[in-house]
Amino acid sequence: MSKRVIIVGAVALGPKVACRLRRLDPDAQITVIDRDNLISYGGCGIPYYVGGDINDLEGLCSTSSHVLRDPAFFRSSKGVNILPRVEAMSIDRDKKTLHIRHLDTEKKEALPYDKLVIATGATPVRPPIPGADLPRVFTVSNLHSARDIKDTISKGKVGRAVVVGAGAIGIEMAEALTDLWGVDTTIVEMADQILPAALGKNMSRVVEMELKQNNVTILLSQKVDKINGDDTSGVTSVEVGGKTLPCDLVVMSAGVRPNTRFAKDAGLAVGSSGALLVDRGLRTTDPHIYAGGDCVELRNLVNGENMTMPLGSLANRQGRIIANNIHGRASKFKGTVGTFCIKAFDMAAAKAGLTFAQARAIGYDPVHAVVAQSDRAHFYPSSRIMYIHLIADRKTRRILGIESVGGQGDAVKARVDAVAPLLSAGIDVDEVCSLETGYAPPFASAMDIINNAGNVLDNILEGRNVPMDPVDFVREFAKDQIQVMDVRDPKEAAPFIEKYKDKWMNIPQDQLRDRLDEVPSDRPLCLVCGTGARSYECQVLLNQKGFDNVCNVQGGHAMILAVAPDFMDI
Amino acid sequence: MSKRVIIVGAVALGPKVACRLRRLDPDAQITVIDRDNLISYGGCGIPYYVGGDINDLEGLCSTSSHVLRDPAFFRSSKGVNILPRVEAMSIDRDKKTLHIRHLDTEKKEALPYDKLVIATGATPVRPPIPGADLPRVFTVSNLHSARDIKDTISKGKVGRAVVVGAGAIGIEMAEALTDLWGVDTTIVEMADQILPAALGKNMSRVVEMELKQNNVTILLSQKVDKINGDDTSGVTSVEVGGKTLPCDLVVMSAGVRPNTRFAKDAGLAVGSSGALLVDRGLRTTDPHIYAGGDCVELRNLVNGENMTMPLGSLANRQGRIIANNIHGRASKFKGTVGTFCIKAFDMAAAKAGLTFAQARAIGYDPVHAVVAQSDRAHFYPSSRIMYIHLIADRKTRRILGIESVGGQGDAVKARVDAVAPLLSAGIDVDEVCSLETGYAPPFASAMDIINNAGNVLDNILEGRNVPMDPVDFVREFAKDQIQVMDVRDPKEAAPFIEKYKDKWMNIPQDQLRDRLDEVPSDRPLCLVCGTGARSYECQVLLNQKGFDNVCNVQGGHAMILAVAPDFMDI
Structure with missing residues (x-):
């Protein structure tokens, strides 16, 4: 008898399972249900629809050859039956039956299955703030809310907006509101940095500055x-820390919650996040029921803990694996190293693995390096400064995380993607020093920034490089706690000396060997150069000459300006 | 007593060893010698200097902060002594003495060493063609020849040029000559494709078409x-296959030969390439003599054989390792997977590992997949088609090589760089299917092209996908050997049906299930769609319905047009 497979959820993972399974098995009876009438869409594209990069909603639910992915398409082109506007009510696991309800007719049905797939995704959290249910307070949940947000703005009634939460969706929505619509947008974030789950303080500060320079206010x-x-009339203002911010629209982007109620009710095990527990074959605690996508917990391959990672990319890869397993071809999804990337105006950021704070929180003794360098040969015309933050465990030298920020997004992503797949194997710093990535002057330096990040981290681990984080430097310098020695060219140092007087002295690197007697040895000295390379060399020289109380600012002046564009106004 | 270290060669690896060693050891007596007066330059940047991306030669021998890297710079900033215009004559290994000659004074000296480093690089081969020594026949050997070439062109006397060899330097020089100077340029290549050492026929054809569309003639x-x-008056023409090509300039780019004569004379072992043999610590067969860069053989980490890989990137990474080892900190350079990238006008190509032909030549049974797909979410405005060629061993499913070509170079490089570092670990196809790279619509599809390349190759290995290579398709179709079924929209298929009549039929994918009776079963059928995804699905459906003699064109119409822009003129 042909296999009866029911899939609950028709956005990303669900259709992927169905179509792959159909290609593997012409006879399987495959049914996909979804509460919504809009199915199989690229939810991650919603901010780009709101921001006008994509004109029509259809763009998000069409194939690359511009065919609408509706139930008719799945029937005729894929041989797959999708039932929209159908809700899963409960699972009778003993009888292997799914109870469903047709939302338009209220008709109820019991569907027997051999294999069930739960692909119900996650729903944005609407925090219990008074007024959270008012008109024009949105979450970015699906294409309906996407259309509502864009309709609201395009009617011209939105002058000011507040975005709650500075995660990926909050930032992407802030860009969409500001960039296309000129909406005066404020992001309110509880943590002390944007993208707290993804980036360290220094890298997040670079992205934060990019947002601010594009007129996004960040609290x-x-x-x-x-x-x-x-x-x-809907929302008129929000109260933040005792102040009233007038606004015409609120976007809630404070995280998501997995849609697992009916699965939990059926006794399937969930993790601490509320998402389903699955094995490496993506089976739940019932071997006849699979689950994947935003409603499951995945193994974090760096620290071995479970985590949720709601990304369409992971959902699609898991969908293929579930179909293989249903068909009887053993396939495994090992987990995730949390690879992530985001565009923010003319900047991009990417990361994989753990942040410094996450690593410390779970008991590592993390050591980190910050590097600023051209993303291509420095002599190549289109080169731009890129920043890398590399984190390792002090004892084992194992790489725990990597973050990158810069102006050429594909290049930023390239550096993180080259390291990410290695994180689960536990590579150490030395392997990053020698990492073999493609080299040609239009695309990389001979000693690429990724190798240099490894080199710097190695030097720090060896105690040879005594670093100061640029964010710490800016804060401490403002407190009058730091004596700077600028080792750049006198012309570059001059405006700083003029402004900061005796807090800022200048001995260019090429003169340092002959002017050691001018170096103060009675107080801590912080060396600064353009990107951190020369200041490191000078620090080593000074150490060799007996000056012990010397450190150097990582990423140099490039990084100082990136985290504090107003540094000269301090 | 302080260590005496002599380094022969001051371009890439030599200065790197010297500077790193100085930071590790303030007391070492470090001497770098070089035959040339121009040192420490980015030789890979020469085509961009000739092509005008870089205006001055100084750009290639300056730091990122625009300081000239001359001996004075190395002395004052790095604490390193560089002697230009000094040639290494011979090594007395028993006495640990290097015999040198000052080229300007003819003075000879014997320098004792504790450790010697050979960083003599490689010299372009000048093939023994009659006339190869005529004026205006150049190799791209160093900054002197770079200046000579640019001076010759800028005097306006060069209307036509011939480039001998279609490797990386040949292609980069052809672009430089054509793009900035409007020189009518012809590349002459002995192999039946460009970049024969780097790319398969299909990917090389895409780059070849880009060159042709930019008015480079390729023979x-x-x-x-x-x-x-x-x-x-210098060169006036070249003879190629009985024809005379008038030209005013010839660039020889037919490979390089390692500069190892004095090392061989001293009895150090060399490999079949003539380059020095070194262990993983980059020691030659004399433990007191290190070598690295273009003059050594490296272990190919995919097939275990030795190879040369003359790239500034590898030289720099090796330089650090040699310095570590001299200082007594054991460091290893494991080898190379041959990662490579190149820009050719508005295209970029990258590769790592073995080509299909190389894999077959050394005894693998390679299987390959070609995928065409957007480099970002297909709905994202700046998305462009990218091509990936993935090669695996049939029996073990191990990935042997990856190639990528596309219009956004950093994105092309990102795909290859994500796989390259894994090649030496022997990853299999399944790991590429699930490879976790960063996802956001501005930078990738939810199912990224790299994952899809894995999926397609998996399907081919499983016998589910019956592929036809696009280059083979174009050739065979021109021979009237193929019946095509186009499964795209009727409007897209119409011009092909009009031109090719009964060789080209159309049943759109969404109608195929209902029109099976129209599918010819008496002859082989080749399915074509936009990028190869739909034609694969249709091929599977037809197989399931009993049609056995069906294949599909990999990369679809996108790939056909990329390898044969004139396809409609066939």
């Missing part, structure tokens, strides 16, 4: 206490 | 038999 370490307005 | 499977001209 850190603050939260929205109340949303004001009424049911007729 | 494959041909060689220059004679160079005509005289010693006064």
